[in-house]
Amino acid sequence: MPKDSGIGASTKRREDIRFLTGTGKYTDDINIFGQTYVHFLRADVAHAVLNGVDTTQAAAMPGVLRVFTGADFEAVGSIPCGWQITDKHGQPMQEPRHPVLAHGKIRHVGEPVAAVVAETREQARDAAEAIVLDYDELPAVMDMKKAIAEGAPKVHEELTGNLCYDWGFVEENKAATDAAFEAAAHVTTLELVNNRLVANPMEPRVAVGEYDRADDMHTLHTTSQNPHVIRLLMGAFVLGIPEHKLRVVAPDVGGGFGTKIFHYQEEAFCTFAAKALNRPVKWTSTRSEAFMSDAHGRDHVSKIQLALDADNNFTALRTETYANMGAYLSTFAPSVPTWLHGTLMAGNYKTPLVYVNVKAVFTNTVPVDAYRGAGRPEATYQLERVVDMAARELGVDPIALRRQNYITEFPYATPVAVEYDTGDYHATMDKLIEIADIAGFAARRADSEKAGKLRGLGINSYIEACGIAPSNLVGQLGARAGLYDAATVRVNATGSISVMVGAHSHGQGHETAFPQVISEMIGIPEDQIHIVHGDTSKIPFGMGTYGSRSLAVCGSAMVRAAEKVINKAKKIAAHLLEASEGDIELKDGSFSVAGTDKSVAWGDVTLAAYVPHNYPLTDIEPGLEETAFYDPANFTYPAGAYACEIELDPETGHVKIERFSAADDFGNIINPMIVSGQVHGGIAQGIGQALLENCAYDADGQLISASYMDYAMPRADDLPFYSVDHSCQTPCTHNPLGVKGCGEAGAIGSPPSVVNAVIDAIQSGGMNVAHIDMPLTPSRVWAAMHGARTNAGAAQPAAGSSDTAHARSIGGAA
Amino acid sequence: MKLSLRVNGRDVTGDVEGRTLLVDFLRNDLRLTGTHVGCDTSQCGACTVHVDGKLVKSCTMFAVEADGAEVATIEGAAAPDGTLSVIQQAFQDHHGLQCGYCTPGMVMTAASLLRENPKPTEHEVRQYLEGNICRCTGYHNIVKAIMAASGQEMPAMAAE
Missing domain, CATH: 1.10.150.120 ([2Fe-2S]-binding domain)
Structure with missing residues (x-):
């Protein structure tokens, strides 16, 4: 029977009440007395020498307090990058300076060039129109392969070229991998694009800077997934403000999906300008600004090859990827195509040899960084597409081919440097076959065909890595931060509990799920436990929320802190009960002496801790509050199997998702309702990537998908109900909750099954189409179908495709 | 420009620029911050309210156009005692x-x-x-x- 509280219960979310009644407090809802408004003038060309910025007229406009330009920030640090990659020759990546406001050069459309601070938002916006920029346009560096060719224009003059790094992983495997390809019975080769996306949390970014001259205290209110990280990056590296003089607050945040991890120029600007003007400074992004200033996601162009022996065993895998960094290195950008991508290339398979090459390239585009899944969707998409293609080439069942090559024994050390602790890939595939009713597919296909439609079924496996750690390992890999987390469990005198956590909730439901854990441990009602997050002045420390890490890492810290609290409370209870500490048991909010009927309630023990009249003061301190930092021993490895069933209208190329099923293994689960919701949202983003979304630039570097009129967000009528299951559970072996993380799985696991399904449908109609690049819009699908029919062998380029984005994947010979 | 209207059953007045959008009037002047702004092209619907019973994206309407109207926002959706609808x-x-x-x-x-x-x-x-x-x-x-x-x-x- 389902539980009604504690671990495993689908407790309704307490935070919903404020969100449903319009009383949530998002950053734009914060208004401070004396507040001013900043409007950023953003570059409308991709690449130019910036000769000068004439602010004379703007500065004289009504209400204008000051106009800032790049020159005002010469003494300020560069927006830092938090991860340094070492290339295949042992050299550090190229790392350009990233100014708060463009200075001397413009490097992408949307780069802030000047900033007007005025009494009202409208005055600031009006004055920005009076700024005159003097610039000489340069050729835009857009195509990644051309960007690193000899003689290409440079995005950054001070670098040797546009190559950020050329990374080989594992370099020692390369020769053996190549030899295995020589010996292979069959090789499947696939070139593909992982399309550039924009994360698009529904709340645009906002920053409010505040300065208190009385105690030289800076406060930044910001839409962040990790306020402590912002405090460290901005304080230490950009503005030179020590932590004790800088408070960063991230209140209710309206979604993040990765793009609110990073430290942005606007945050530094508002903090800096608040002191310069001695007035609060507020910036609220418009959606149009968000498209050209929020870090983008994905944008990989890859070639993947799978080698198989005569028995269809995978013998080797090798990939070559071009990864777009954009114009500057965003906070975690270099880690995404490398450590978050290369380490996952083994997937669910026991392929003995894997070699991954990644070339990261600077272009005149918005910086690219982590977006839901971050590297893992790119790895999964390549692998699960090439496995599907291999099955088609060999004429074998794609499920059987996967099963034959599954890893079945754990722990398993992959050839790409990670060790999976647990998993059961056959179990999730078995569950998927059941919930997707794969047995009934043939009948459904027959029905579709009777109606003049094509029907396809696509399946895939996936594995991901969450809760990246331990800190000493990631430090060796180039991370410039630790990846632990922290929590303080503060028990109040009358027994209620405040838990200060380093994780940040922006939709994940921590305020509900975290108390379920504490409630389970102590046996007091969930509503006696309150979660505090998002304010560096209230919580001990924390690395924030991304990479599906909150419960696995911060939740573990919370458990450790609660264990310390319980241990101390047992000492107090032993004193009150005049018993030996070793005999004290805690159950249902009461301490008892084993084997007796003597007991003392939780609230009496906590009261004794704060009113220590009858208390062992010589042995223990009063009070009941403990902090723990938790640094995981390993990543966690959620895995599963997904199935997508589509109907394709051959007249139009329109793809309709008919069924979508997900069988995930997330280890232990705290709140199944929340977990299902996370999977639903991830699937929608994955389907969005596969069918709808595309961030497109033209050859001059103009962003041509910069609004919801041009960038196709998934809407309710694009999507079906999903069938999701997480009953297959192999608990994580190295964290105290046995949890793995569920936030990104849907976005990682879903794109390949969608594309596999469309290819299946097209081939069922007798057309020899091997691959179509995402998004599979009706025009691309239609063109591919017709290219294969009437124009076999002559590839048709994708709309707006560049050379790197190839001219190969639509239509053409299969 | 002056306007008067009823919002969630209460009479309110305001003095706004002609270009002030209804959503900005609700959020900034009336401090009804439950209505959100998610885009600038009338696509996302985060700012949806009811004006005289009709569904309206409040970023697509000037505040002065709501002069004399009856506006309902999320803040008025629950019962006065807080019971959710x-x-x-x-x-x-x-x-x-x-x-x-x-x-x-x-x-x-x-x-x-x-x-x-x-x-x-x-x-x-x-x-x-x-x-x-x-x-x-x-x-x-x-x-x-x-x-x-x-x-x-x-x-x-x-x-x-």
Whole structure:
């Protein structure tokens, strides 16, 4: 029977009440007395020498307090990058300076060039129109392969070229991998694009800077997934403000999906300008600004090859990827195509040899960084597409081919440097076959065909890595931060509990799920436990929320802190009960002496801790509050199997998702309702990537998908109900909750099954189409179908495709 | 420019520029911050309110155009004692929200739908939500919540 509280219960979310009644407090809802408004003038060309910025007229406009330009920030640090990659020759990546406001050069459309601070938002916006920029346009560096060719224009003059790094992983495997390809019975080769996306949390970014001259205290209110990280990056590296003089607050945040991890120029600007003007400074992004200033996601162009022996065993895998960094290195950008991508290339398979090459390239585009899944969707998409293609080439069942090559024994050390602790890939595939009713597919296909439609079924496996750690390992890999987390469990005198956590909730439901854990441990009602997050002045420390890490890492810290609290409370209870500490048991909010009927309630023990009249003061301190930092021993490895069933209208190329099923293994689960919701949202983003979304630039570097009129967000009528299951559970072996993380799985696991399904449908109609690049819009699908029919062998380029984005994947010979 | 209108049953007045949007008047002048701004092209629906009973994206209307009108926002959706409306309660019961940012617009849109069509089909719900974007939920639980609020419990999803 389902539980009604504690671990495993689908407790309704307490935070919903404020969100449903319009009383949530998002950053734009914060208004401070004396507040001013900043409007950023953003570059409308991709690449130019910036000769000068004439602010004379703007500065004289009504209400204008000051106009800032790049020159005002010469003494300020560069927006830092938090991860340094070492290339295949042992050299550090190229790392350009990233100014708060463009200075001397413009490097992408949307780069802030000047900033007007005025009494009202409208005055600031009006004055920005009076700024005159003097610039000489340069050729835009857009195509990644051309960007690193000899003689290409440079995005950054001070670098040797546009190559950020050329990374080989594992370099020692390369020769053996190549030899295995020589010996292979069959090789499947696939070139593909992982399309550039924009994360698009529904709340645009906002920053409010505040300065208190009385105690030289800076406060930044910001839409962040990790306020402590912002405090460290901005304080230490950009503005030179020590932590004790800088408070960063991230209140209710309206979604993040990765793009609110990073430290942005606007945050530094508002903090800096608040002191310069001695007035609060507020910036609220418009959606149009968000498209050209929020870090983008994905944008990989890859070639993947799978080698198989005569028995269809995978013998080797090798990939070559071009990864777009954009114009500057965003906070975690270099880690995404490398450590978050290369380490996952083994997937669910026991392929003995894997070699991954990644070339990261600077272009005149918005910086690219982590977006839901971050590297893992790119790895999964390549692998699960090439496995599907291999099955088609060999004429074998794609499920059987996967099963034959599954890893079945754990722990398993992959050839790409990670060790999976647990998993059961056959179990999730078995569950998927059941919930997707794969047995009934043939009948459904027959029905579709009777109606003049094509029907396809696509399946895939996936594995991901969450809760990246331990800190000493990631430090060796180039991370410039630790990846632990922290929590303080503060028990109040009358027994209620405040838990200060380093994780940040922006939709994940921590305020509900975290108390379920504490409630389970102590046996007091969930509503006696309150979660505090998002304010560096209230919580001990924390690395924030991304990479599906909150419960696995911060939740573990919370458990450790609660264990310390319980241990101390047992000492107090032993004193009150005049018993030996070793005999004290805690159950249902009461301490008892084993084997007796003597007991003392939780609230009496906590009261004794704060009113220590009858208390062992010589042995223990009063009070009941403990902090723990938790640094995981390993990543966690959620895995599963997904199935997508589509109907394709051959007249139009329109793809309709008919069924979508997900069988995930997330280890232990705290709140199944929340977990299902996370999977639903991830699937929608994955389907969005596969069918709808595309961030497109033209050859001059103009962003041509910069609004919801041009960038196709998934809407309710694009999507079906999903069938999701997480009953297959192999608990994580190295964290105290046995949890793995569920936030990104849907976005990682879903794109390949969608594309596999469309290819299946097209081939069922007798057309020899091997691959179509995402998004599979009706025009691309239609063109591919017709290219294969009437124009076999002559590839048709994708709309707006560049050379790197190839001219190969639509239509053409299969 | 001066305007007077009723918002959530209360008479209010204001003095705004001609270019002031209704959503900015609600948020900045009346401090009714439950109505959100998610885009600048009238696409996302986070700013959806009711004006004289009609569903309106308040970023698409000047404040002065609401002079004399009756405006309903999310802040007026629950009963005065705080009891959630049937739709609000269904959103909580069915986990129809995550970050909460699109939620006020979703609730206002759902209320309009159920007033026009008390027993919509799943297809009709999805069609009606076309102007409201949610990035968190994949719409699954929003559609379920609206169906439930209409008194139509959804058949159990396979293995959910």
